[in-house]
Amino acid sequence: MNDLFLRACKRQKVERTPVWMMRQAGRYLPEYRAVRAKSDFLTMCKTPELAAEVTVQPVDIIGVDAAIIFSDILVIPEAMGLHLEMVESKGPKFHNPVRTREDVHSLKIPDPEKSLRYVMQALETTKHALAGRVPLIGFSGSPWTLSAYMIEGSGGKEWKYAKRMMLDEPELMKELLGTLAESVRLYLEAQLAAGADAVQIFDTWGGVLTPDQYKRFSLEYIHQIVSKLHRNGQPVIVFSKGANHSLKEIADIGADVVGLDWTIDIADAKSVIGDKVALQGNLDPSALYSSPESIRREVKSILQKYGKGTGHVFNLGHGIFPDVPVEHAQAFVRAVKEESPQYHS
Amino acid sequence: MNDLFLRACKRQKVERTPVWMMRQAGRYLPEYRAVRAKSDFLTMCKTPELAAEVTVQPVDIIGVDAAIIFSDILVIPEAMGLHLEMVESKGPKFHNPVRTREDVHSLKIPDPEKSLRYVMQALETTKHALAGRVPLIGFSGSPWTLSAYMIEGSGGKEWKYAKRMMLDEPELMKELLGTLAESVRLYLEAQLAAGADAVQIFDTWGGVLTPDQYKRFSLEYIHQIVSKLHRNGQPVIVFSKGANHSLKEIADIGADVVGLDWTIDIADAKSVIGDKVALQGNLDPSALYSSPESIRREVKSILQKYGKGTGHVFNLGHGIFPDVPVEHAQAFVRAVKEESPQYHS
Numbered sequence: 001m002n003d004l005f006l007r008a009c010k011r012q013k014v015e016r017t018p019v020w021m022m023r024q025a026g027r028y029l030p031e032y033r034a035v036r037a038k039s040d041f042l043t044m045c046k047t048p049e050l051a052a053e054v055t056v057q058p059v060d061i062i063g064v065d066a067a068i069i070f071s072d073i074l075v076i077p078e079a080m081g082l083h084l085e086m087v088e089s090k091g092p093k094f095h096n097p098v099r100t101r102e103d104v105h106s107l108k109i110p111d112p113e114k115s116l117r118y119v120m121q122a123l124e125t126t127k128h129a130l131a132g133r134v135p136l137i138g139f140s141g142s143p144w145t146l147s148a149y150m151i152e153g154s155g156g157k158e159w160k161y162a163k164r165m166m167l168d169e170p171e172l173m174k175e176l177l178g179t180l181a182e183s184v185r186l187y188l189e190a191q192l193a194a195g196a197d198a199v200q201i202f203d204t205w206g207g208v209l210t211p212d213q214y215k216r217f218s219l220e221y222i223h224q225i226v227s228k229l230h231r232n233g234q235p236v237i238v239f240s241k242g243a244n245h246s247l248k249e250i251a252d253i254g255a256d257v258v259g260l261d262w263t264i265d266i267a268d269a270k271s272v273i274g275d276k277v278a279l280q281g282n283l284d285p286s287a288l289y290s291s292p293e294s295i296r297r298e299v300k301s302i303l304q305k306y307g308k309g310t311g312h313v314f315n316l317g318h319g320i321f322p323d324v325p326v327e328h329a330q331a332f333v334r335a336v337k338e339e340s341p342q343y344h345s
Numbered sequence: 346m347n348d349l350f351l352r353a354c355k356r357q358k359v360e361r362t363p364v365w366m367m368r369q370a371g372r373y374l375p376e377y378r379a380v381r382a383k384s385d386f387l388t389m390c391k392t393p394e395l396a397a398e399v400t401v402q403p404v405d406i407i408g409v410d411a412a413i414i415f416s417d418i419l420v421i422p423e424a425m426g427l428h429l430e431m432v433e434s435k436g437p438k439f440h441n442p443v444r445t446r447e448d449v450h451s452l453k454i455p456d457p458e459k460s461l462r463y464v465m466q467a468l469e470t471t472k473h474a475l476a477g478r479v480p481l482i483g484f485s486g487s488p489w490t491l492s493a494y495m496i497e498g499s500g501g502k503e504w505k506y507a508k509r510m511m512l513d514e515p516e517l518m519k520e521l522l523g524t525l526a527e528s529v530r531l532y533l534e535a536q537l538a539a540g541a542d543a544v545q546i547f548d549t550w551g552g553v554l555t556p557d558q559y560k561r562f563s564l565e566y567i568h569q570i571v572s573k574l575h576r577n578g579q580p581v582i583v584f585s586k587g588a589n590h591s592l593k594e595i596a597d598i599g600a601d602v603v604g605l606d607w608t609i610d611i612a613d614a615k616s617v618i619g620d621k622v623a624l625q626g627n628l629d630p631s632a633l634y635s636s637p638e639s640i641r642r643e644v645k646s647i648l649q650k651y652g653k654g655t656g657h658v659f660n661l662g663h664g665i666f667p668d669v670p671v672e673h674a675q676a677f678v679r680a681v682k683e684e685s686p687q688y689h690s
Contacts, residue, residue: 158666160634167635167643210629211610212646245589245609264590265556284555289505290512298512301557321503 001132005066009198009235009257009278011311017303017340018065019333020137023319024058025070028326031057041086045071051122055136056129061326063333066135066198069123069191073141073202076183077150079110090154097153099161104176109183112190119187120194127195138196140187142203142240143180143225144218147173159208166217173217181221185228192234200237200259201225207242207261214243223253237280241318244269251277262287262317267305279306280313283332288316288324292331299335308343346477350411351542354580354602354623356656362648362685363410364678365482368664369403370415373671376402386431390416396467400481401474406671408678411480411543414468414536418486418547421528422495424455435499442498444506449521454528457535464532465539472540483541485532487548487585488525488570489563492518504553511562518562526566530573537579545582545604546570552587552606559588568598582625586663589614596622607632607662612650624651625658628677633661633669637676644680653688 004018026032032054036044044050051070058064074092078084083095098104110116126136141149149155151162165173188199206218218240226236238250239259250258251273260269260281269279287298299314306312314336320329349363371377377399381389389395396415403409419437423429428440443449455461464483471481486494494500496507510518533544551563563585571581583595584604595603596618605614605626614624632643644659651657659681665674 158631158634160631160666160668163629163631164634167632167639207608210607211613213629242608245613262555263552263587268556268590284508284558286503286505286508287512289503289509294512321505323505 002065002134005135005313006197006235008310008313009237011275011278014310014344015341016344017306017312017314017336019314019336020064020066020068021058021062021316021320021329021332022068024062024064024068024329025054026320027322028320028324028329029054029057029061030326031061041072042084045075045122046118048118048121048125052125052129055122055126059130059134062329063337064134066137067126067130068137068139068200069119069126069196071119071122071139073139073146073204074149075116075119076110076140076180076187077146079112079115080107080183082150092149092154094150094153097161098147098150098176099165101172104172104179107176107179109179109186112187116187116190120190123191123194123196135197136195137198137200137237138188138191138194139200139202140184140191142201142206142218143177143184143221144209145203145205146180146184147176148205150176159205166213177217177221178224181224185225188225189230192231196234198235198237200239201255203238203240203243206240207244209243211245214240214246215249218243219246219249219253226254235278237313239280247272257313259315260317265305266302266312267307270306275311278311278313280315282317283315285316285318285321285324288320288328288332290328292328292335295328295331296335296339299332300339303336303340303343306343310344314340347410347479350480350658351580353655353658354543354582356620356623359655359689360686361689362657362659362681364659364681365409365411365413366403366407366661366665366674366677367413369407369409369413369674370399371665372667373665373669373674374402374406375671376406386417387429390420390467391463393463393466393470397470397474400467400471404475404479407674408682409479411482412471412475413482413484413545414464414471414541416464416467416484418484418491418549419494420461420464421455421485421525421532422491424457424460425452425528427495437494437499439495439498442506443492443495443521444510446517449517449524452521452524454524454531457532461532461535465535468536468539468541480542481540482543482545482582483533483536483539484545484547485529485536487546487551487563488522488529488566489554490548490550491525491529492521493550495521504550511558522562522566523569526569530570533570534575537576541579543580543582545584546600548583548585548588551585552589554588556590559585559591560594563588564591564594564598571599580623582658584625592617602658604660605662610650611647611657612652615651620656623656623658625660627662628660630661630663630666630669633665633673633677635673637673637680640673640676641680641684644677645684648681648685648688651688655689659685
């Protein structure tokens, strides 16, 4: 197996910097769109063969060093009893958002082997299809990020109801987050049992909080998950997009890898965090709109900032955009492969 | 005149912390919506009596310590020859975006006394209506933020075309930014001549850049404006939303006040920046959805973090949202007025 990714996560020696892309199984790939044309998004998530098919695509087509299971962070809230709909070109919608004490109390911690069995089957099918070529990453949303969608009922910008609950009913908010933390822990453990070689916690909306709120309402519950998670050495990646104010604290909760978006200099992140964890990131996803030459220049700049030695998993600072040309994604991965060996000699 | 705002900008002694809100002349006010019901947004900007009327409203209704002229950052690109349309519930649209060398070269630096005369008239009318009650703030978008809209043709998330130009044609991008910097400088000087007591540069999209890009393509051109701006002691406020990685550099360009969004602890900002400039911010605008009691608690927390002494202009970390209850905006301003005197005794 190409285990560069796992070794870099553990800060073990590598011959070159491994690379993968968030949302690499996605609409920028014609092969993905062909599958998607025949079935809707949630059906793809819930059909292990389809999920496995698109999960493997970027390994073959782009040459990434890890696969990440095709799924959605909102399958957990759905398993907890919320009615999830993916509205075309609008995003997710919950028809029964969580707004009151009764709403919070009615949520059940899902048994992942029952209500999320299809995710485990997708992992098993994918493992088989990958045949040991590259490691497979499982994932979950963070408690705060999941709660934001659950309370709001959809994606948002202001997060009106979620922030109102946080400020006006902090104890209720914490109860919800505690329930989610336990649900996420069980879900990630089930994914590891089903064959995931690593797991990532996506805290996509961590950056919309104040630093105080982030520590109390987001990081605290990610910490609970990571500290209780039963695992056999599989790395945990924590990515709180935009939470650059708290990198030191994130590095302290016991995760192996801290994800970085593109709004921080990776050299600064390294100097703040030290070498206790690996770093994942941090190319601006919009850089993939530029020419292969520009992409290579940006890759070289990040490699140079990170400098010599292991502990860097190259990635974008956010998911790849659907209208990025495939050749640009390929140029990105090629540039990492060709430019990074000199930093590991 | 209540000159608390101007004194705090200059770090002179004040009896209490002054407060105003970005987008305070806006849709959350029924009185604003009554004016808006009778004319479209751009007509309001271009009719000095209407602009003055809504500019003064929050002084009367909310009790803020400064007025900011009702206008839009995109009036400059329009004056440069772009065809601007405000699409209801969708945002601004330029029908002829700036994509090529020819597009950039065809842009003219506007004479603000001609093509933006209506803004100067609005300032003059507002000054008369305010009758010295509170200072009047003029403003402009930053070169980068204006260019992002001009290149993209609309608001964005990926800023595909703008970032592509930045990476693939940096010299062309710099030419555009240079033209914009000169246009903004002349525009701000005309506003000062028309009676603005202070000016703010809104770099709303500074935070979507990498730290390197921010310094080279955004801050550099704000610096050009501030260093060349002819003024008679009127304060300049620079607000690069999300650019918390470069606060020290922003504080070094000669502005009097640095704006903060809500994703940084104001105590940390103060310790990074020192006391060379005043700070403006930094309440999470979503906090205004919570109860007046919660709002007061958040206000107290920020006042305490900033601590004793002048140099703080209280504000939101971004514009007030249109669906905030008026009483909550009032509760915010009241809390600042009641809780801050103890920090200035």
